[in-house]
Amino acid sequence: MKNLKSYIIITLITMLVFGALYPLAMTGLGGLISPEGAEGKPIFKGETLIGYENVGQAFYSDKYFWSRPSAVDYDASSTGGSNYGNQSPDLLEEVQQRTEKLLQNNPGLEKSEIPVELITASGSGLDPHISKTAAMIQINRISEVRGIAKEDLTNLVNKHNEDALLGIFGPKDIVNVLKLNIALDEMSTEVTVENELK
Amino acid sequence: MNTEILGIILIFLLSALLAWPLGKYMVKVFKGDKVWTDFMNPFEKLVFKLTGINPNKEMDWKQNLKAMLGLNAVFFTVAIAFLMLQGYHPFWNPNDFSNWDPTLAFNTAVSFTTNTNLQHYSGETGASYFTQLLVFCWLQFVSAATGIAVCALLFKGLLNKESSNLGNFFNLFLKTCTRILLPLAIILSLALTFNGTVSNFDGLQEVTTLEGDTQMVAGGPAAPMVSIKQLGTNGGGFFGPNSTHPFENPNYFTNILENIAILLIPMALVFAFGFYIKRRRIAMLFFGVMSLLFVSFVAISAYQEIQGNPAIHQLGIADAQPNLEGKEVRFGPAASSMWGVSTTSTSNGSVNSMHDSHTAISGGIFLLDMFINAIYGGVGVGFINFFVFVIIAVFIAGQMIGRTPDFLGKKIEAKEIKIAALVAILHPFLILVCTGLASYIVVNNSEIGWLNNPSFHGFSEMLYENSSAAANNGSGFEGLGDNTPFWNIMNGLTMLLGRFLPIIGPLAIVGSLAVKKQVPVTVGSLKLDSAAFGAVLISVILIIAALAFFPALALGPLAEYFTL
Numbered sequence: 104m105k106n107l108k109s110y111i112i113i114t115l116i117t118m119l120v121f122g123a124l125y126p127l128a129m130t131g132l133g134g135l136i137s138p139e140g141a142e143g144k145p146i147f148k149g150e151t152l153i154g155y156e157n158v159g160q161a162f163y164s165d166k167y168f169w170s171r172p173s174a175v176d177y178d179a180s181s182t183g184g185s186n187y188g189n190q191s192p193d194l195l196e197e198v199q200q201r202t203e204k205l206l207q208n209n210p211g212l213e214k215s216e217i218p219v220e221l222i223t224a225s226g227s228g229l230d231p232h233i234s235k236t237a238a239m240i241q242i243n244r245i246s247e248v249r250g251i252a253k254e255d256l257t258n259l260v261n262k263h264n265e266d267a268l269l270g271i272f273g274p275k276d277i278v279n280v281l282k283l284n285i286a287l288d289e290m291s292t293e294v295t296v297e298n299e300l301k
Numbered sequence: 302m303n304t305e306i307l308g309i310i311l312i313f314l315l316s317a318l319l320a321w322p323l324g325k326y327m328v329k330v331f332k333g334d335k336v337w338t339d340f341m342n343p344f345e346k347l348v349f350k351l352t353g354i355n356p357n358k359e360m361d362w363k364q365n366l367k368a369m370l371g372l373n374a375v376f377f378t379v380a381i382a383f384l385m386l387q388g389y390h391p392f393w394n395p396n397d398f399s400n401w402d403p404t405l406a407f408n409t410a411v412s413f414t415t416n417t418n419l420q421h422y423s424g425e426t427g428a429s430y431f432t433q434l435l436v437f438c439w440l441q442f443v444s445a446a447t448g449i450a451v452c453a454l455l456f457k458g459l460l461n462k463e464s465s466n467l468g469n470f471f472n473l474f475l476k477t478c479t480r481i482l483l484p485l486a487i488i489l490s491l492a493l494t495f496n497g498t499v500s501n502f503d504g505l506q507e508v509t510t511l512e513g514d515t516q517m518v519a520g521g522p523a524a525p526m527v528s529i530k531q532l533g534t535n536g537g538g539f540f541g542p543n544s545t546h547p548f549e550n551p552n553y554f555t556n557i558l559e560n561i562a563i564l565l566i567p568m569a570l571v572f573a574f575g576f577y578i579k580r581r582r583i584a585m586l587f588f589g590v591m592s593l594l595f596v597s598f599v600a601i602s603a604y605q606e607i608q609g610n611p612a613i614h615q616l617g618i619a620d621a622q623p624n625l626e627g628k629e630v631r632f633g634p635a636a637s638s639m640w641g642v643s644t645t646s647t648s649n650g651s652v653n654s655m656h657d658s659h660t661a662i663s664g665g666i667f668l669l670d671m672f673i674n675a676i677y678g679g680v681g682v683g684f685i686n687f688f689v690f691v692i693i694a695v696f697i698a699g700q701m702i703g704r705t706p707d708f709l710g711k712k713i714e715a716k717e718i719k720i721a722a723l724v725a726i727l728h729p730f731l732i733l734v735c736t737g738l739a740s741y742i743v744v745n746n747s748e749i750g751w752l753n754n755p756s757f758h759g760f761s762e763m764l765y766e767n768s769s770a771a772a773n774n775g776s777g778f779e780g781l782g783d784n785t786p787f788w789n790i791m792n793g794l795t796m797l798l799g800r801f802l803p804i805i806g807p808l809a810i811v812g813s814l815a816v817k818k819q820v821p822v823t824v825g826s827l828k829l830d831s832a833a834f835g836a837v838l839i840s841v842i843l844i845i846a847a848l849a850f851f852p853a854l855a856l857g858p859l860a861e862y863f864t865l
Contacts, residue, residue, distance in 0.1 A: 110372050113354075118439045133494030133495075152506060180518065186657040187658055195612060199618075226542055226655040229547050232631050268557075285511065
């Protein structure tokens with residue numbers, strides 16, 4: 104029984120140190136060093152929280168660049184992937200439906216041009232990125248709906264293109280859809296103002 | 302060269318480079334030499350004073366084993382009680398989560414005590430911050446320290462000359478917590494926070510999206526927990542989809558950091574073995590054997606993922622493009638495979654892509670990794686598992702050259718070989734029997750609804766779950782509906798047996814070797830650091846894994862591959 108008492112004391116002390124003090128110190132210190140990072144890099148518009156830099160959002164209107172399909176519909180309170188195996192009939196059906204939808208909504212788009220990430224769901228259900236190609240194939244549609252010149256949209260996408268880490272490590276030519284769409288909205292405002300001035 | 306491939310080469314090289322000095326440092330901690338973390342001394346002394354434990358007491362293998370089991374039994378009891386009473390937690394429960402179902406609480410308490418972190422719950426919908434920190438984060442430290450401390454006992458035993466003293470478990474356990482895990486966890490946690498891994502107590506935040514919808518976003522103190530879950534090969538994520546979640550793993554840089562953290566201590570322990578017994582060449586040979594398997598596995602898996610999903614290609618869509626179902630664009634297929642192989646070989650179990658959605662062969666590689674369960678391996682226990690293969694290889698090599706086999710000058714006799722063989726057989730036994738049982742139930746109850754995928758892949762889901770439990774890994778083919786009493790209890794028992802028997806067996810072997818007389822080295826002795834022995838070792842590992850598991854692999858991943 105003497106041993107048991109020692110074990111219980113070790114348990115309580117380690118629990119206090121590693122289960123409470125350590126995480127509290129880390130959240131406290133983390134918040135001091137990087138308040139932005141500790142909050143998950145939130146983006147505000149005025150007072151309103153309109154998103155987090157790295158958390159994807161659902162985009163389905165024709166006026167926005169679409170993000171990837173999500174198995175949880177971008178519900179960031181209950182995240183996850185589809186967990187479909189490669190041959191799952193459900194997966195293949197969804198892939199076909201998504202392909203159809205992309206073809207319908209994007210004039211001039213060929214089936215062979217569709218990038219794979221636009222028809223498959225991510226692991227987290229919150230993937231903030233698509234490839235640059237995936238953004239480029241949506242330009243025709245957005246240009247038509249918003250009345251912005253295609254060259255301007257191409258420039259916008261290029262401006263938001265992310266290179267590999269230090270230029271040499273990891274995926275390159277990817278685009279953060281939320282940031283791109285925020286910039287797109289700002290661009291539209293400018294275009295409207297210009298038109299009104301004319 | 303392709304930047305994605307360069308990225309994974311960088312991860313591997315950095316892990317190995319950092320593991321070398323860490324291995325040296327760990328040996329100093331184990332041996333009680335002077336280190337820069339000596340300022341932890343007063344705290345450690347206080348703990349021992351309060352508990353009345355003498356950290357310098359010499360203990361043999363049985364005394365150490367008793368201490369380890371006793372302490373872990375208390376960990377488990379406290380954990381299960383806290384989970385079943387979650388509804389009564391006094392604070393840190395902003396979303397008002399309630400008590401856990403007993404079988405789920407049993408499964409999860411076992412899971413975190415055994416360093417497995419198999420999760421039949423989802424973090425953001427089932428666990429309060431109180432649970433996440435005071436139960437899970439705490440157990441991620443102490444379960445890792447348990448494994449590492451036992452490994453240190455083993456090192457000492459191998460060096461002993463006719464002495465049964467393996468050192469003191471309590472001393473090694475506490476110092477591993479304070480001097481190895483804590484400093485690393487602090488550095489990693491802050492680095493992650495800086496890059497956007499959340500670290501707050503905000504609960505659910507309401508976002509007004511550009512489309513005008515409302516998106517509820519769960520946050521929490523993720524960074525400290527993610528940090529120790531990777532370093533301690535625990536793997537239990539703060540959020541359901543683990544390190545695919547942008548709040549756990551926000552960008553490619555954090556992905557590099559976390560992947561290195563997965564490999565770091567397991568690799569360092571291999572080097573530490575060499576420094577401890579002052580036979581670096583043997584450690585290098587072990588590291589080489591493990592790395593050969595590791596790199597081959599990464600190459601196969603990454604190749605398959607970059608080739609993509611043939612079933613989609615056959616529809617005439619996304620031809621020649623990679624398999625991105627269940628993957629994040631910011632990591633890409635190569636880094637997803639690198640992580641997958643890292644996490645399954647080290648029994649970590651965190652994921653940065655959904656393993657269920659990997660190609661058939663890549664999923665098969667992950668399974669094979671868990672069948673072997675000793676390529677670097679879980680912190681401490683990975684090296685112990687590898688030690689079992691070494692004993693068997695030494696025995697076989699000894700038979701080949703017609704000598705009494707010896708390991709580091711200690712004769713390997715019938716007793717040691719019997720224990721090693723039993724431990725080696727336990728792993729396939731647990732996995733295959735449980736998978737057989739589950740398959741029987743599924744076949745006879747077509748409406749049971751466990752499987753997310755039909756046919757061969759469905760079988761793989763069950764095989765994976767059982768392998769993950771037995772290997773104390775914790776990752777899953779998450780399509781499996783595993784939060785049922787059947788799976789909770791079966792996996793819980795598997796995790797217990799899969800954790801403690803492979804510790805007890807090798808400790809007994811070392812206990813027996815420690816008191817043996819040293820036999821002099823002669824020209825006829827087996828050279829452990831020779832390429833020939835390396836070849837025998839690889840063969841033994843592959844033969845044991847392949848013979849035991851080939852039929853299961855054929856029914857799952859291979860059948861799936863060949864039907865495409």
